[in-house]
Amino acid sequence: MTFSFPSSPRTLFQKIWDGHVVDGGTDALVAIDRIWLHERTGGVALTSLAESGRTIAEPANVFVTLDHVVDTLPGRTDETIMPTGSEFIRVTRDAALAAGLTFFDLDDERQGIIHVISPEQGVVLPGVTLVCPDSHTCTQGAFGALAWGIGSTEAEHALATMTLNLVRPQTMRISVGGVLGGDVQAKDLALYVISQIGSAGARGHVIEFAGSAIEALSIEGRMTLCNMAAEMGAFSAIIAPDAKVFEYLNGRPYAPKGSDWDAALESWQDLSSDDGATFDAEFAFDAADVAPMVSWGTNPQQSAPFGLAPASGKAADGDARSLDYMDVSANQPVAGLPIGGAFIGSCTNARFEDLEIAARVLKGRKVADGVRAICVPGSGGVKRRAEDAGIDLVFREAGFEWREPGCSMCFFVGGESFGEGERVISSTNRNFENRQGAGTRTHIASPASVAASAVLGRIASVRELEELEAVR
Amino acid sequence: MNAFTTVTSRAVPLIRDDIDTDIIIPSREIRSVTKKGLAKGLFAGWRYDAGYEPKPDFVLNRPEYAGAQILLGGANFGCGSSREQAVWALAEHGFRVIVAPSFNPIFRRNCVRNFVLPAIADPVPMAKVDGPLHVDLAARTISGGDQTWTFEIDEGSAEVLASGLDEIGRTMLSADKIGAWRAKDRASRPWIYLENRA
Ligand code: SF4
Secondary structure, three states, X not given: OOOOOOOOOOOHHHHHHHHHEEEEOOEEEEEOXXXXXXXXXXXXXXXHHHHOOOOOOOHHHEEEEOOOOOOOOOOOOOOOOOOOHHHHHHHHHHHHHHOOOEEEOOOOOOOEOHHHHHHHOOOOOOOOEEEEOOHHHHHHHHHOOEEEEOOHHHHHHHHHHOEEEEEOOEEEEEEEEOOOOOOOOHHHHHHHHHHHHOOOOOOOEEEEEEOHHHHOOOHHHHHHHHHHHHHHOOOEEEOOOOHHHHHHHOOOOOOOOHHHHHHHHHHHOOOOOOOOOOOOEEEEEEHHHOOOEEEOOOOOOOEEEOOOOHHHOOOOOXXXXXXXXXOOOOOOOOOOOEOOEEEEOOOOXXXXXXXXXXXXXXXXXXXXXXXXXXXXXXXXXXXXXXXXXXXXXXXXXXXXXXOOOOOXXXXXXXXXXXXXXXEEEEOOOOOOOOOOOOOOEEEEOOHHHHHHHHHHOEOOOHXXXXXXXXHO | OOOOOEEEEOEEEEOOOOOEHHHHOOHHHOOOOOOOOOHHHOOHHHHEOOOOOEOOOOHHHOHHHOOOOEEXXXXXXXXXXXXXXXHHHHHHXXXXXXXXXXXXXXXXXXXXXXXXXXXXXXXXXXXXXXXXXEEEOOOOEEEEOOEEEEOEOOHHHHHHHHHOOOHHHHHHOOHHHHHHHHHHHHHHOHHHOHHHOO
8 A cells, every 4th residue: 555645756847737636636627827819720629619699718818929921021011921821810800809808919919929929028937837738849848837739629629628638748857957058049948959869758647857957048048948849849848937937037017016026936945856856757968068059851860960970879760761851961961061041930949049149140241142031039029039139130131031920931831931951950849751841851959059150151060160250 | 319329321441551640631621710611521521533533433423322321441540630520521421430459549539529439440341242231339339231240339429429428428517616616716716807997
């Protein structure tokens, strides 16, 4: 017989889970605090719910925006390059307004990619459960929330009941000790971890990222890392909230105010895994082993440090097919391959800090001839802040297009694309076949590496760019 | 209205293994933002010629199967992507039962969610019987002519189908518990409830 004492050590995930179970045990009805919807899947959930005659349980806690299929070219309207995109926009807008939901429209300065604007608006908070029909909802775990992607029918269920039926996911801790090198970004760490544990390595688990290297990350860096948990197959990811998180959220529009803030802050102090809490799986890495990374294949696991050839990593099923699609060789690093496109954007890497870091690389330099370089800020807030800081000018003068916020060319649904066979370096999270266009070959890397590559016209790290210029 | 008890209907034989969701409804046929209007695209690749005219020899186009509510499929039915449109299209076309030796698990769950019975039967009752089949959920049997076959379905899914209540409806049965949880939570975490926002 086993006894479980209330004082037995619990993981951060378990605390949030326990705090939200309405009914049940490992198979539970779980309370949902926040719901986000976007036009690609939100419109259908809202219309279908309305057709069934049901109402939304807590409309004030539901947020809707447009990010997936909207155009990002200046002067955009409801009409989209993606065929039928405007229908998604209109249906979602009409349904959201009819239901009395908070809606950030195209001309609203708060509009942007959900996982960028949710923290900006203080919608995500430590300890909350937050769902959205989008697989990168785990990004928001960076604030100590349990945030995960759901299906369209589940979204209806959440809207109607503010609950979901859930089988409790397993837990995994990924600890990263030591200090990341000066030229290593959170994206490099994410690609490194995926290359080690594999793109299904965390399937069904909530990953808690912990350790000194994680604590040292900025809020934005933590979001990049949690974002990529989706590429490890994770249910979600979470990081214990600390003073940086509280400071970030304090004063945000939807964050608690006054005495509510004090009470909330008090309740958030307990949001960390207890000493001795056990996880279903554990990994430990040393930050000193992480170098700037770039993907060579067609899933994020197929990544390597810039100077290393694909064959330097663990061989896996499907490598040959990936090498073939990407037109790269197993024994040659991808660094040095000429590119036709460079993209800085997406919920992975289009926040202010990302743009600032890329701008540092681009300042006083020019994008190489023949490279189509595009920067899409993650939100209206990011865009404005960058423009106030003159960062847009750095991008424009270097030869980058400067866009309106949205998912843009992170994924291809019939709208814009880089083109068949084009080699692109991208700050996004998925290098799948055809992800950025039919036949497009995507290499994912940090915004700094994308900027350096754009300047050199080939896949390169910032270090290589600097070394070359020092020699000249 | 959705409660499933029995279905008696002609059964459309489409007995091939690995019929995937892209065959059931090709992505080019998913143009709309709603769950409706998908039946037209059901099996579009097999059902229509290049000019989008129905191919007379494809089984679904044969007049004797008009209005059929039972589909007989092969192993691993519904594999491929998780797109729920596959089930929406089948259901809108009128299918209430799919019989196959095995199903993709996600597809199977999507069936139940939409009140389509995924009946596991190996071998699939080949309707030598030139007439209707009778499917009885409670008895787990399929009969036709003088033959009777059994099928399998997990208990939970059978209950869902028999109740006719969708997942939201079933959760609503716990409305009291949810209400009590919310009342307590509102008192301890008022900042969660944004309608109170000053
Ligand atoms: S930016 Fe890309 S990954 Fe992120 S939500 Fe949009 S489409 Fe998905």
